[in-house]
Amino acid sequence: MNEKILKVLEQNAKATPLQLATMTGVPVSEVKETIEQAERERVILRYKTVINWEKLGNERVMALIEVKITPQRGVGFDALAERIYRFAEARSVYLVSGTYDLAVLVTAGSMHEVANFVSQKLSPLEGVQGTVTHFLLKRYKEDGEILDGKEESHRLAVAP
C-alpha cells in the first residue's frame, strides 16, 4: 500500500485523487485503488476535521480519566476496556503502562455530565478499582496543529 498517499491524506482529507496523483507521482487509477483498499481494510478509519470549537464560544468539556482496573482471567484488560469504550462519552480509550491501566478521554457538554458519567457509569463497573479525573483546562496543540500562536512566515516576498 502506498504510504505516501496516506500521509498526504492524513494531513488533508480533502485532497482529490487527481491532486494526490500529481503530488505523489502515482497514476490516478492507483491512487483510487489504494484509497479503496485502505478504506476496505480499515487502514483508513474515517475522514475527520479538526475544529477549534472554542473560537465559537462552544464550551465543550474534555476530561482525561485514569482508570485502575483488575485484569480478568483469560481476557486480561480487554473485556473491561470494551465495556468502557462502548460508552459514547469515551472518545478515546488506551491501555497504558504506569500507575494506572486505562486512559479514557471523555467529552461532554458540561462538567456535570462528565461527573455523572464517572460516578454512575464508570466507577460502579465491576473490576474498576478507582478513577482519577483530570479536566482539560486549555488546549495548546490538537492532532499536531497548534491552536493559537501558530508560527507565521517572516520571509521576504522576493529574495535571491
Add this chain to the structure above:
Amino acid sequence: MDSTRTRKQLIADRVAGLSPSGIRKFFDLLASLEGVISLGVGEPDFVTPWRIREAAIYSLERGYTSYTSNYGLPELRKELANYLRCLYSIEYDPQGELLITVGVSEALDLALRAILNPGDEVIMPDPCYVAYSACVTLAGGTPVPVPTTVENGFAIRAADIESRIGVRTKALLMGYPANPTGAVLTRPELASICDVATKHGLIVISDEVYARLVYDIEHTSFPCLPGARENCILLGGFSKAFAMTGWRIGYAAAPREILEAMTKVHQYTMLCAPTVGQMAALEALRSGENDVVAMVEDYNQRRRLMVKGLNDIGLACYEPKGAFYAFPSIAATGLTSDQFAEKLLNEERVAVVPGSAFGSCGEGFVRCCYATAVPDIEEALRRIERFVKRHRMP
C-alpha cells in the same frame, strides 16, 4: 559641482559599475500591493525545526556568546567531516580542510578572493545565481558566462567550458542543483567537466548549497569524482537543507593550501561565524536528518504540483530535479521576462522572478519557487492561468 561627478568620485569604479540585482526592484513594487502570493522567494517556507532552535536557545542560556576559533567550533567541524563522509564518502580533515563561514555567500567570496589575481577569468553557467558574477568582479576577476539551454536541461557542458578556456582562465564556478533553474548534473556530465578542468588546471568552485534537495535522483558531490578533490573548493550550507537561512551558516571544504588562504581572508574580515548559529548547526547535524527527509518529501510533492500546473497552463516547464524552483518558458505569451513578471504582479498579484535577473540566457523564462503552501501554489496557478489566457500570443 555636478552631482553625478561627485558620486563617481565617492564610489569605487568597481562597485559603481555593478548593476543592482534584478530582484531588488520588485521589492518596491511589492510593498505597494496587497494580497500578493509570492513565488519569488529563495528560501524554505519551513521555520527551522524546533529542536535546532531550542538547542540554540540553550547555548545562549549556558553562555556560549564569545568568539569561536576562526575555523569554527571544533565539534561542528568534526560533525561536518562525519556528515560529508556519510553522505558522499569523502574525507576532509576537520583540522585545516574545513572552514565554517557566514553562509555560503561568505564562503564564495573567500574562495574567489583567495584564488583570483586581477584579470583572472572565472567560467560560470548562464543563467546562474545572481551573486556569482558580481562576486567575481568584486574579487578583481572577470566573469565568463557559458550559455546553457533548456534543451540540455540548463546543464553546463564540458565542451562549452573548454571552448572558453584561455590563458587567463583560473576557475570554474558552478552551483548544481541550480538556482534559478533547478537543474542537476548527472555523474557522467560532472565527470566530463572534471576531465576538462583537470586537463587545463582549473580550480572548480562547486556551490552545493542545494545538495540535499534533489528528487528521484542522487546528488553527486563534485570532489567525490576521481581526481577532482585536489583542485576543488566545495561550498555547502545549512540554509536550504535545514531551513536555516537567517542563521547564516555555511562552510567550505578544500585542500589545505587553498583553505588556509581562505581562512586568512576570513580571519581579517569576519573573524568567525556567529556562535549561536554554529551551535544550531551542530544540533542540525546531530539530529536534523529526519527533518530533512520529511521536508524533501514535502518539496517533491509541491514540485510535481507546480511543474504539472505550469505545463497544463501552457508555460512549458522541463522537470527540475533539484532545489525548489521551477523555471518555465514564457514563450507562449510573447512577453519578455521583465514584462511578464511586472504585469503578472500588477494584474494578478503573483510574484515571480524574471529569468533575465540570472543572466541573459534566462530571458524568456521566469523563476517560480514552490517552497510555498499547497493552497497558495494552487491559487497562484489559477491566477497565472487567467493571466496567460489574456496574454497568449495569437
